[in-house]
Amino acid sequence: MKVHSNMDLNQLAERMGTEATLDDAAAMRELLVEKFDGQDTAEIPEGEWMALLEEAVA
Numbered sequence: 001m002k003v004h005s006n007m008d009l010n011q012l013a014e015r016m017g018t019e020a021t022l023d024d025a026a027a028m029r030e031l032l033v034e035k036f037d038g039q040d041t042a043e044i045p046e047g048e049w050m051a052l053l054e055e056a057v058a
Contacts (some may be wrong), residue, residue, distance in 0.1 A: 003036045005029070016053060024049060028056035 001011060003031075013025040031052045036044055044052075
């Protein structure tokens with residue numbers, strides 16, 4: 001999934017895990033766009049993804 005400011009929140013929430021809400025996905029999208037705009041989510045290192053995920057759901 002390509003990172004951009006109009007990413008589908010439902011798809012992103014799915015990628016984040018079963019507990020993720022649309023609010024969590026919106027926060028994650030902001031963080032992703034800030035650091036990885038234009039890149040594919042598959043290219044984001046797992047450690048970085050997990051750190052962003054924790055920040056988004058906090």
